[in-house]
Structures are given as structure tokens and as C-alpha cells.
Amino acid sequence: MSGALIKWELKKLWSLPMVPIFLALCLGLDLFAAGITWYEQRDAAEAAAYIADVTGQVGRRMGPELDAALAALPERPLRDALAASVAGKKDVYEGYDAAWTGEDLIRSFGVTGPAADLIRAKFEKFQASVDALAALDVSLDMAAAYVTSELYPHLLMTLCRLVTGEGLLFAMLLALYAAGSERVSRTEQTVYATRRGRAVQKSKWAASLLSALGSYMLLCLVTVGVFACLWRLGPIWGESVSTQFYVLPFFGYFLTWRPFTLAGYLAAELALGLGLVVVFHSLAAAAGLLAGDMYRGFLALFVLMAVSVAGTSMAGNAGLWGLYLAGFFLPTMLWMDVGTWFTHGQIDTLFRDQELVVLGLWLVLAGLLFLAACRRFARKDVV
Amino acid sequence: MLSVENVTKKYGSFTALEDISLTFERGVYGLLAPNGAGKTTLIKMLVTLLFPTGGVIRWDGRDILSMGGDWRGMVGYLPQQFGYYKSCSPRSFMAYMAALQCMDRKTARPRIDQLLDLVGLSDVRDRKMRAFSGGMLQRVGIAQAMLTDPAVLILDEPTAGLDPKERVRFRNLIHSLASDRIVILSTHIVSDIETIADRIVLLRDHKLYACDSPASICRQLAGKIYAVPAGTSLGPGDLPLSEYQGEAGAMVRVFSEAPPAGAAAVTPGLEDAFLYIYRDGQT
Numbered sequence: 068m069s070g071a072l073i074k075w076e077l078k079k080l081w082s083l084p085m086v087p088i089f090l091a092l093c094l095g096l097d098l099f100a101a102g103i104t105w106y107e108q109r110d111a112a113e114a115a116a117y118i119a120d121v122t123g124q125v126g127r128r129m130g131p132e133l134d135a136a137l138a139a140l141p142e143r144p145l146r147d148a149l150a151a152s153v154a155g156k157k158d159v160y161e162g163y164d165a166a167w168t169g170e171d172l173i174r175s176f177g178v179t180g181p182a183a184d185l186i187r188a189k190f191e192k193f194q195a196s197v198d199a200l201a202a203l204d205v206s207l208d209m210a211a212a213y214v215t216s217e218l219y220p221h222l223l224m225t226l227c228r229l230v231t232g233e234g235l236l237f238a239m240l241l242a243l244y245a246a247g248s249e250r251v252s253r254t255e256q257t258v259y260a261t262r263r264g265r266a267v268q269k270s271k272w273a274a275s276l277l278s279a280l281g282s283y284m285l286l287c288l289v290t291v292g293v294f295a296c297l298w299r300l301g302p303i304w305g306e307s308v309s310t311q312f313y314v315l316p317f318f319g320y321f322l323t324w325r326p327f328t329l330a331g332y333l334a335a336e337l338a339l340g341l342g343l344v345v346v347f348h349s350l351a352a353a354a355g356l357l358a359g360d361m362y363r364g365f366l367a368l369f370v371l372m373a374v375s376v377a378g379t380s381m382a383g384n385a386g387l388w389g390l391y392l393a394g395f396f397l398p399t400m401l402w403m404d405v406g407t408w409f410t411h412g413q414i415d416t417l418f419r420d421q422e423l424v425v426l427g428l429w430l431v432l433a434g435l436l437f438l439a440a441c442r443r444f445a446r447k448d449v450v
Numbered sequence: 451m452l453s454v455e456n457v458t459k460k461y462g463s464f465t466a467l468e469d470i471s472l473t474f475e476r477g478v479y480g481l482l483a484p485n486g487a488g489k490t491t492l493i494k495m496l497v498t499l500l501f502p503t504g505g506v507i508r509w510d511g512r513d514i515l516s517m518g519g520d521w522r523g524m525v526g527y528l529p530q531q532f533g534y535y536k537s538c539s540p541r542s543f544m545a546y547m548a549a550l551q552c553m554d555r556k557t558a559r560p561r562i563d564q565l566l567d568l569v570g571l572s573d574v575r576d577r578k579m580r581a582f583s584g585g586m587l588q589r590v591g592i593a594q595a596m597l598t599d600p601a602v603l604i605l606d607e608p609t610a611g612l613d614p615k616e617r618v619r620f621r622n623l624i625h626s627l628a629s630d631r632i633v634i635l636s637t638h639i640v641s642d643i644e645t646i647a648d649r650i651v652l653l654r655d656h657k658l659y660a661c662d663s664p665a666s667i668c669r670q671l672a673g674k675i676y677a678v679p680a681g682t683s684l685g686p687g688d689l690p691l692s693e694y695q696g697e698a699g700a701m702v703r704v705f706s707e708a709p710p711a712g713a714a715a716v717t718p719g720l721e722d723a724f725l726y727i728y729r730d731g732q733t
């Protein structure tokens with residue numbers, strides 16, 4: 068893989084109008100998504116800014132001292148609302164029974180058989196993490212108080228799902244285009260008969276990967292940047308993401324295997340997204356090479372992904388829990404769980420850091436698949 | 451020396467080429483055969499775009515497939531359908547090709563300008579190829595094939611779309627290039643190669659029919675080609691080949707074992723041979 072060729076392939080990729088247009092559309096969508104929510108929740112944003120502001124004076128740990136400090140602040144409706152929401156909060160992770168949560172989830176989703184035992188075993192192990200969180204008193208972090216339950220899902224679920232989803236889609240399109248562009252421009256014969264030959268696909272892979280990673284990072288940077296400007300969270304970024312104010316339906320407290328601050332969790336989430344971008348990119352590049360045509364490659368990939376997602380959720384509905392759990396070892400299902408990565412994982416995961424294991428597995432698999440596709444391609448007639 | 455040894459190529463159950471054996475040494479080789487005879491198939495196997503179903507192609511005894519990039523680096527190739535990037539100029543297209551050929555930029559740059567000059571495209575070398583005529587594109591194709599100063603130059607219908615002046619220029623160019631390399635070109639146009647080819651390769655029925663010098667191919671028809679006025683009734687063994695406008699009106703060139711009445715013997719040309727060999731719509 069020569070640097071000069073990668074540069075050429077980058078140039079070819081970005082001279083295609085669709086590429087910058089798609090990126091611009093993604094950026095526009097992110098800005099819109101961040102902006103519209105902020106606009107609709109201006110009151111919450113104002114409250115969050117107030118909370119961030121007073122955190123400096125009253126501290127972040129809830130308890131009688133914080134209550135007293137709040138009472139000493141100048142009176143205004145925002146202070147009263149905050150005081151009401153934090154009053155009398157206890158460390159809810161003290162004596163928290165993870166096994167009970169597991170049992171509750173198993174019951175409400177109706178998981179049965181060996182799958183239920185595996186999930187039960189996971190929650191037993193999870194107890195140590197809860198105890199560690201309890202020892203750190205993170206449930207008492209005030210965070211964004213009563214705004215938290217609206218604000219955090221907006222950032223960690225909606226926006227992150229959007230950005231990672233765009234990043235993955237863009238990566239796949241870039242990979243497919245790079246793999247199939249010579250066919251479209253009818254230059255296959257000229258290009259593949261050169262010294263570099265069909266191995267130019269490796270330079271194309273590198274160029275489209277660089278483009279995908281760069282674009283993804285740009286999307287992350289802009290989206291998070293805009294969010295951070297709209298929602299002035301200040302010290303809240305450094306408070307635990309596992310504050311007791313962050314509760315999700317059918318999920319409970321946002322308990323993680325290891326403690327995360329809000330900023331730390333966001334960074335970890337986006338970093339895992341980066342890994343997924345690499346995986347989906349290589350899968351698409353392999354699909355493009357194997358199908359020999361970018362449209363067919365896209366179709367094949369799309370069908371496989373749709374089947375994996377639909378199949379997993381259908382397995383869950385049909386009570387085929389083994390299949391359901393296995394589904395979460397696929398990259399598509401890993402992506403579906405964006406926003407709850409690194410947590411106890413509800414009934415979707417089986418062990419600590421399953422996300423990282425699945426990611427690592429697919430990084431290797433996708434890489435091998437691409438190399439295998441290259442080998443096959445090297446022996447394929449160019450007709 | 452390039453040798454094709456018992457090469458067969460099948461597309462599914464269809465045999466496009468069967469048991470072809472040929473050797474190429476310095477000089478111009480013209481692949482002359484009708485549409486669908488397998489010229490492109492043979493050429494694509496020579497540049498490793500297609501893989502033979504059977505047999506092997508060797509360069510100085512080494513299988514070209516195992517040589518891989520080393521082999522392709524020695525070959526210049528112009529495909530029959532020369533595709534290009536519409537928004538690219540000839541110069542940047544050539545620069546990309548140079549990168550694909552693993553040439554370094556310093557040697558590539560002057561070479562590119564020199565080649566574009568050679569094919570008469572200096573004036574438009576920085577213009578987008580979108581606006582080029584078919585002949586101009588073909589000349590870009592010829593230039594890119596010569597980029598590496600290849601030991602083997604393989605051109606699939608290089609003169610398609612060229613005007614008479616360019617065609618002659620091209621013929622001269624090929625002739626001068628062939629002194630120290632192998633040039634293999636396919637064409638339907640007899641005049642393109644009649645005067646410059648050292649050898650003509652004829653394919654018939656998907657097999658090698660002949661590989662011989664133009665003169666000796668024509669010699670086989672010596673004394674058997676006659677010119678008769680159009681409308682003359684021909685004998686059962688006579689085969690009309692082509693019509694032309696003579697000084698005395700419409701004439702027909704005829705292949706005949708015995709001279710028809712009123713016929714004048716003419717010197718057989720390569721076109722006569724071509725028409726005779728592929729007389730029954732054979733490929």
C-alpha cells in the first residue's frame with residue numbers, strides 16, 4: 068500500500084459530489100437534532116445552566132450540607148425547583164441488590180431456560196460493580212438533577228445513535244463506492260492491468276477508511292461541540308453518569324461496570340462507535356468486492372443487516388432466548404444498544420465488557436473477511 | 451519471449467478459445483479476426499485480466515500469473531473499451547496511471563508530457579476529458595499504454611475512432627516502437643497492419659488458424675484472385691470476395707481455382723485472404 072496511491076484514491080473519492088454532500092447532510096441533521104431539542108426544552112436548558120452554575124458554590128454531593136447551601140442562595144423559582152428535587156436524597160446504591168434487578172428484568176421480559184440462568188449469573192457478578200459505585204457515593208452526584216432524565220438520553224442515546232448511525236452508513240457507502248468505482252467508470256481493465264493491479268483495492272480500502280474515520284470524528288466533534296454550547300453543563304460533565312437521577316424505563320438506574328463521568332462515558336461511547344465504523348467499513352468493502360458491484364454489494368449488506376436485526380428481535384419475541392442473546396454478538400445488534408454500552412446491559416449481554424469483546428472479535432473478523440475478499444478478487448476474471 | 455502454451459478459455463460451457471499455442475518475439479503481431487473470434491479474450495489473458503481455463507502463458511519461461519505485478523509492470527495495455535474519469539484531465543489521468551504502475555513522480559512527469567505530445571494532445575493536456583472526442587480519448591489510451599516504456603505493448607483495436615491522419619501517425623509510431631519490443635494489436639482493419647505487422651495471427655473456429663507473415667498468408671492465394679466486371683456470371687467454385695469501383699466501372703474480386711472468362715489475375719492482398727478465410731461467416 069503506497070502513500071501516493073492512497074492520496075490518489077482519497078482525491079478520487081472526494082471529487083465525487085455525493086461524498087461531501089452526504090457529509091454536509093449528516094452535519095445538518097445533527098445540528099437540527101441538537102438544535103430542535105434544545106429549542107423545545109429551553110426551560111430545561113436554563114435550569115441545567117443554573118444547576119451547573121450553583122454546583123460551583125454548593126458542591127456536587129447531595130445531602131444535608133448541599134440542602135443547606137441551596138437554602139442560603141438567593142431565592143428564585145429555579146433554586147426552589149432544584150432544592151425540591153435534591154432534598155432528602157440517599158445513596159440508593161447502598162444495599163442495592165443487583166440480583167433483584169436481574170430477576171426483575173428476567174421476569175418482566177419473560178426470559179426462561181438457560182438464558183435466564185446466564186443473565187442471573189451476570190447480575191450476580193455485577194453486584195461488585197454496584198458496590199464499588201456505592202462506595203464512591205456516585206448516586207449522590209447532583210448532576211443535572213431533575214433535568215437529567217431528559218437531558219442524558221438526548222445526548223447519550225438520541226444524538227449518539229444519530230452520529231454513530233451516520234458514521235456507519237457513511238463508512239459503508241464510502242467502502243462500497245471505493246470498491247466499485249472502477250466498474251462504474253469502466254476503467255477496471257486499464258486499472259487492474261497495471262503493475263499494482265487488483266491490489267489497488269487495498270489502497271482504496273485505506274483511503275475510504277481514512278475518509279470514514281475523519282468524517283465520523285468531524286460529526287462527533289461538531290455535534291458534541293454544538294450540544295456543549297447549547298447546554299452549558301460546566302462541572303456536570305465531570306460528575307458521574309450513574310447519578311440516581313438518570314433512570315431509564317425497563318432498565319432502572321444507569322449502572323455501569325466501572326465508574327464513568329458524563330464526559331468519560333460520552334467519550335467511551337463515541338470511541339466504541341469509532342471501532343464500529345472500522346468494522347462496518349471493512350464488511351462493506353468485502354461485500355463490494357465479493358458482489359463485484361457496489362449496488363449488489365449494498366443490497367446484500369443491507370439484507371444481511373436487516374435480517375440480523377429483525378431475526379434477533381423476533382427470536383426475543385418468540386422466546387428463543389439463546390438465539391436472542393447470540394444476536395448481540397453481531398455488530399448490528401451491538402450498535403442497536405448504543406446508549407447503554409458499558410452498563411449491566413439488561414437482558415442483552417452476558418458478561419462485563421461484552422461490547423469490547425464483540426467489537427474486538429468483529430474487528431478481526433471483518434479484517435479477515437476483507438483480506439479473503441481481496442484474495443478471491445485477485446483471482447477473478449475482469450469481464 | 452512470450453509464449454502462449456495450449457491455452458483454452460471457457461465462459462461457462464462456451465469455449466471462446468481452444469488450445470492456442472503461440473510465441474511472440476520482437477516485432478508487431480496483428481490479431482486479425484472477425485467479431486467474436488476471441489481476440490479480446492486472448493489479449494485479456496495476456497494482461498492477466500482473465501485466467502485461462504487451461505494452459506499457461508510464460509514470459510522467458512516464467513508463468514505470468516506467478517510473476518503478477520512484475521509481469522504487468524512490463525506490459526502496456528489499451529483495452530477495447532477504454533474507460534476514463536470524466537472530470538479528469540489527460541495529465542492527471544496519466545499521473546494516476548503512473549502511480550498505479552509504481553513509477554515515481556519525478557520520472558513520470560516528463561514522460562507524461564512527452565507522451566501526450568507524441569499523441570498530439572499537448573494543447574488539451576489540462577482540459578477535462580469529458581469534452582473529448584472518441585479519437586482524442588483513444589489517443590489518451592495509447593499514451594497511457596506506453597507510460598512505462600513497456601517491453602510488451604498490447605493494444606485492443608487501437609485505431610478504432612482515429613481519423614486517417616492519426617491512423618497513419620499511429621501506424622508509424624507502432625512501427626518505430628516495435629524495433630525493441632513486442633507489439634500485439636488486434637484489429638478488423640486490414641490496412642492498419644498489412645504494412646507494419648511482422649506476423650498476422652488468425653483465429654478461426656476459436657482455434658489458432660495461422661500465425662504467419664502477411665506475405666506468406668497472401669502467397670497461399672497467389673494466382674487464385676481475379677478481378678471481373680460486376681454482373682459476370684461465376685462458376686460454382688468461384689467465390690466473390692469484394693466489390694470495388696474500377697476505372698471501367700464496378701468490379702468484383704473473385705477467388706477462383708480456374709480463371710473465369712474475361713477475368714484478370716490480380717495480386718492477392720491481406721483483405722482477400724481475410725475474406726477468403728472467413729468466407730462462410732466463420733469466426
Ligand SMILES: Nc1ncnc2c1ncn2[C@@H]1O[C@H](COP(=O)(O)OP(=O)(O)OP(=O)(O)O)[C@@H](O)[C@H]1O
Pocket residue numbers: 450461464466483484485486487488489490491492530
Ligand atoms: N464474459 C463473457 N461471458 C460469456 N461469453 C463471452 C464473454 N466475453 C466474451 N464472450 C464470448 O466469447 C467470444 C469471444 O469474444 P471476444 O470479445 O474475445 O471477441 P473479439 O474477437 O474481441 O470480438 P470483437 O472484434 O467484437 O471485439 C464471443 O463469442 C463472445 O460472445
Ligand SMILES: [Mg+2]
Pocket residue numbers: 489490491530606
Ligand atoms: Mg474485442
